[in-house]
């Protein structure tokens with residue numbers, strides 16, 4: 001009988017320890033599954049921005065017919081980019097959030113087949129990049145975006161997204177100081193995170209490190 005009680009007194013702390021370890025292990029797994037997915041091994045892997053940050057606003061224009069093509073060319077609205085573009089964009093967004101703004105996205109990675117679809121609707125290199133060459137959007141390194149305040153209201157950038165005219169260019173100086181300051185706020189902070197601006201479109205930014213990636217036709221699943 002004494003041996004039996006001795007065993008119990010040894011086993012009890014062991015049992016408590018096992019319970020504790022499995023509880024910690026289990027709760028940390030639950031916590032991890034709620035946070036970000038594992039980092040891709042490679043910077044050039046295509047990932048969905050929303051899996052890495054919930055701090056962006058989306059208005060994916062080509063997933064609706066509210067665009068200059070008057071056509072819905074994406075089957076569903078997702079913002080896929082190469083992982084290095086996602087990391088740089090999250091850092092840029094953190095800069096804006098400290099100032100009371102957030103990035104609102106209009107377009108991200110664009111599979112080559114979608115570029116071909118756009119080219120078939122408007123075969124003019126002034127408005128759509130020729131799929132024979134491809135654009136940085138097809139390489140997963142370009143984003144079209146603006147800034148909104150925390151209530152979701154867009155900052156006045158002088159023209160709408162995809163406005164084709166000199167007013168959309170960074171060199172156009174005929175706007176109020178407020179508009180010029182808004183464009184400058186966007187440009188200055190995107191450049192700090194290693195994006196290049198594009199002279200004729202205030203909304204378009206290319207990740208410098210993404211310029212030489214291959215044109216891709218990777219496609220995402222729509223739910």
Ligand SMILES: [Zn+2]
Pocket residue numbers: 107137142143144203204205
């Ligand atoms: Zn663009």
